[in-house]
Amino acid sequence: MGSYDGPMAPSYHRLGEVPPKRHMAFRAPDARLYEEEVVGLEGFGGRYSILYHRFAPTRVTKVAEADPLPAPPRPSPDTTLRHHLLRTAATGPGDGDELANRAVILWNADIRLAVSAFSGVESSRVTRNGGADELHFVHEGGGRLDTVFGVLDYRAGDYVMIPKGTTHRWRPAQPTNRHFVIETPGAVRLPRRYQNSEGQLLEHAPYWERDFRRPTELLANDDATPTDVWVRVGDRTAVYTLDHDPFDVVGWDGHLYPYAFAISDFEPISGRQHQPPPVHQTFELDNAVVCSFCPRRLDDGTDVITAPYNHANLDSDEVLYYVSGEFFSRRGIEAGALTYHPRGIPHGPAPGVAEKSIGQTHTEELAVMVDTFHPMQLAAAADAYDDPAYPTSWTAG
């Protein structure tokens, strides 16, 4: 952690009113001083933003212990080293908000992977993950995310990146919401190789600055209504009662802020021959990568097998979250399912797929992949979804 020396957010951004210089008197029309807050990473040596609040964010009237949310993961009793197919789509939306329904299914020290299916009927709590960046892939749902940085509209197919320390509240507008949630105590970044030395995204990157949607409208609430905020760090959760509405920011600027990126805005790269998984990389984490497998033109060389080859990615555990479409290399895997391929065991296309793929010109597959450089632990919560026939599915007719 902390070794990354390049820019990590799409670019500098400013929203609302900020004073001409930092750390100087900045007043509301009634002459009250706004409360400046610097939020930043890596001991004031990393990416940061400066926010101007109507109320000091430190104004707390009560701190109460709370049951940890989500429930801390427990290891699955099944310790067999094998591939897993986890059919998580069978879980319907639960009552309560995103956090109440989030279940961690795989984890290690660098990352937690969770699914959350929630109804969106109940109003969501205000929460802040003080210990991890949260990258939500919104499989189903959509609505607005209230944050101290302003309101971010989101919809199905979006990655929504919420930096650690961002007070926020999901406001889903749909009755069914399904998120694939990636938490990392490090940071979610754009890969360095997509950027020039100034941090600008290069021409051959699979996305550009204008693809990243930033908060558009500040809430700037001037409201002294007491508000509970569920603050989380690791497996500890506490309810902080503030004496005001925390969505009170009148302006901010910097490089640290939440954003949305639609997976459909990822521009896939194809060629004459099969392109390896790194061309699909979308985000870089500490000891993990996130890739997007999107509908695309397939490799068009003569006699080229467009399906992926059997492979053993020896230093990675691999998770694929199936979003929509028939996944190219597999059959019988529905949207909302995950496969977990631990290192040490090869995997590859289903029987017959390689032959069938010759001459195929296009794929409609849509999936999110997470590769971790350290082994992951399967959580007990995953057991209910597990299809035990999967490890031998490559020999099934």
Ligand SMILES: [Fe+2]
């Ligand atoms: Fe793979």
